[in-house]
Structure formats: C-alpha cells, structure tokens
Amino acid sequence: MALLQPPQSTFPLACATEVFGDHGPAIPARYAYDSLAPLLEWLAGRLDQSVSVAEMAVRSQVSARTLTRRFTEQLGISPGRWLLDRRIAATRALLEETDLPVETIARRGGLSSAVNLRRRFHEALRTTPAAYRRAFRVDEAG
Known part of the structure; x- marks a missing residue:
C-alpha cells in the first residue's frame, strides 16, 4: 500500500496577495500541510486586525473547512476560538x-x-x- 503524500498546491500565490495585499503573500505550501505554526505566528502579529477564517484559509492554501478541521485536530478548538x-x-x-x-x-x-x-x-x-x-x-x- 502506497503512502499518501501531501497535496501539492497549485493555488497561485499572486491571487492571495492580490486579494489580501497588505496581509502579505500566502504561506508556502510546504508548511500548509504539516503545521499550523506559520499561520499562528502570522495571526499573532495581527491580533489588532480583523481576520476571517476565509482569509486564514487562503493564507494556508486550504479550504475554510479543511482549516477548521486542522485547528480542531491539532489544537482542539476552532480558528475563531483560538x-x-x-x-x-x-x-x-x-x-x-x-x-x-x-x-x-x-x-x-x-x-x-x-x-x-x-x-x-x-x-x-x-x-x-x-x-x-x-x-x-x-x-x-x-
């Protein structure tokens, strides 16, 4: 049985920058699958700003549903609660x-x-x- 590999993102980085320009470019795909740490660090620096789950998902290059599932699996709480x-x-x-x-x-x-x-x-x-x-x-x- 073959091991499943992390999905390779084809999401254009420019799209995230275009939509959320002052939030910076998206997190590289190599981090999106493994850990929430880059996103959490990014969020911690923006506590004074309004950030939606949709923006977090774009930043992580995953769907909002996948992001919410990862938060629950890794942290035991939702992105909004965190x-x-x-x-x-x-x-x-x-x-x-x-x-x-x-x-x-x-x-x-x-x-x-x-x-x-x-x-x-x-x-x-x-x-x-x-x-x-x-x-x-x-x-x-x-």
Whole structure:
C-alpha cells in the first residue's frame, strides 16, 4: 500500500496577495500541510486586525473547512476560538502592564470597542477589565 503524500498546491500565490495585499503573500505550501505554526505566528502579529477564517484559509492554501478541521485536530478548538483566546490574552497583558484606556486596549487587542472588550472579558474571566486591572495592581503591590 502506497503512502499518501501531501497535496501539492497549485493555488497561485499572486491571487492571495492580490486579494489580501497588505496581509502579505500566502504561506508556502510546504508548511500548509504539516503545521499550523506559520499561520499562528502570522495571526499573532495581527491580533489588532480583523481576520476571517476565509482569509486564514487562503493564507494556508486550504479550504475554510479543511482549516477548521486542522485547528480542531491539532489544537482542539476552532480558528475563531483560538483567535479570541489570543485577543483576550493580549488585552490581559495590556491591562496588567499599562495604564492605557480600555477603549485603546480594545482596539490594540483586536476587540474593536470597549463594549465588546467588556463583554468578551466577562464571558472569559467573569470580571470586568477595570476590576481585573485593579486586582492585578493590588496583587503587585502586596
């Protein structure tokens, strides 16, 4: 029985650059089959930008369905959940390390507004950004 080989992509790199120009060229096909690491690294540098699963799939040169399946197989969560988790982690770090207003932190963390940040923060941590910041500062001082 012959071993299955990774599919060779014929997706033109220029197409991805044309559609998502400021996002850069697509990840080379040799990485698309083996690992999500190049995509995750690319996403981590763009937490402040809106990135859809379709854009992630184009970047990885696979369908959105295949990308979602790989996320679930390799990370145990969906692409959207992974991105939201990273955004929450980024906002937590900004709350811990800066005195920036919540609105600025929301934009830098890719959550678009203070209202959305508060809602997402409460869903994830059962607290508000302001209460989190206060608790963290109290823990630091004590």
